[in-house]
Amino acid sequence: MFAAFAIAGYAQAKPADFSGTWNLDIPKSQLDVRMRVESLTMTVAQTDKELKVTTETKRPAPPADAPAGGPGGGRGMRGFGGGDGTVTYSLDGKETIVEVDGPNGKMPIKYTGKIEGDKANLSSSRTFSGQMGEVTVTTKDTWTLSADGKTLTVVRDQTTPRGNSTSTMVFVKK
Numbered sequence: 038m039f040a041a042f043a044i045a046g047y048a049q050a051k052p053a054d055f056s057g058t059w060n061l062d063i064p065k066s067q068l069d070v071r072m073r074v075e076s077l078t079m080t081v082a083q084t085d086k087e088l089k090v091t092t093e094t095k096r097p098a099p100p101a102d103a104p105a106g107g108p109g110g111g112r113g114m115r116g117f118g119g120g121d122g123t124v125t126y127s128l129d130g131k132e133t134i135v136e137v138d139g140p141n142g143k144m145p146i147k148y149t150g151k152i153e154g155d156k157a158n159l160s161s162s163r164t165f166s167g168q169m170g171e172v173t174v175t176t177k178d179t180w181t182l183s184a185d186g187k188t189l190t191v192v193r194d195q196t197t198p199r200g201n202s203t204s205t206m207v208f209v210k211k
Contacts, residue, residue, distance in 0.1 A: 052152040052153070052154065052155075053152065053154065053155040053156070053157070053182040053186075054083055054182075054186075055081045055083050055088065055152075055157060055180060055182060055189065056081050056082055056083045057080075057081060057210050057211065058078065058079070058080050058081075058210070058211040059078070059079045059080075059081065059189050059208035059209065059210055059211065060076070060077070060078050060079075060208060060209055060211055061074065061076065061077035061078070061079075061206055061207070061208055062207045062208065062209050063076075065207040066204070066205060066206045066207045067204060067205040068204050068206065069195070069202040069203070069204045071199075071202070072204060073096055073097055074094055074095065074096055074097075075095045075096060075097050076094070076095040077092065077093070077094050077095075077206075078092070078093045078094075078211075079091070079092050079093075079208060080092075080093075085128070086127065086128055086129070087125050087126060087127055087128055087150075088125070088126045088128055088150055088152070088157065088159070089123060089124075089125045089126075090123065090124050090125075090126070091121075091122070091123040092121055092122065092123075093121050094121055124148065124161070125148075126148050126149070126150030126159050127148070127149075127150060128150050128151060128152055129151075130149060130150070130151040131149070132147050132148070132149050133147070133148045133149070134146070134147050134148075135148065139165055141165060141166055144163055144165045145163065145164075146161055146162070146163040147161065147162045147163070148160070148161050149161075155181060155182050156179060156180060156181050157178075157179070157180035158177070158178070158179055158180075159177075159178040159180065160175070160176060160177045160178065161175070161176045162174070162175045162176075167198075169198070172197075172198055173196075173198075174195070174196070174197045175195070175196045176193060176194070176195045176196075177193070177194045177195075178191050178192070178193050178194075179191070179192045186210070187209060187210045188207065188208070188209055188210070189207075189208040189209075189210070190205065190206070190207050190208075191205070191206040191207075191208065192204075192205050192206075193205075193206065
């Protein structure tokens with residue numbers, strides 16, 4: 038009986054492995070209207086200590102009457118659907134600060150990550166000076182892996198000066 042509990046405890050303790058190449062299934066996803074993408078590929082490399090996420094996004098051309106810097110125009114944000122790049126999350130739950138080039142110079146972005154069972158909780162926060170003063174953008178992602186490991190669902194809650202938004206992105210393993 039002791040051996041059965043030990044095996045059950047070990048099975049529960051092993052976190053999900055999100056590694057692989059994932060393609061966004063747009064018809065199955067519920068994207069915020071500001072998240073304009075034609076395709077999104079995410080490559081994930083996971084170790085016991087970190088989760089490294091590289092994104093490649095293809096966007097439609099902005100409408101002819103779209104203002105510069107608006108959705109689909111201007112600068113994007115790092116991460117899903119915002120801009121291509123690589124982000125590394127430390128999985129110990131501690132904050133990691135990375136400086137990136139922003140419109141007004143260097144901008145620190147704070148990242149945290151933790152995997153518990155079949156879920157990954159990832160967040161980022163950045164504060165910078167905008168036209169209306171100090172601006173903070175916070176993103177909280179909850180990743181859930183399907184039992185067969187072929188579908189990754191990412192629920193993203195984002196808080197910006199424009200308000201709160203929630204998107205559900207469904208990815209299929211390549």
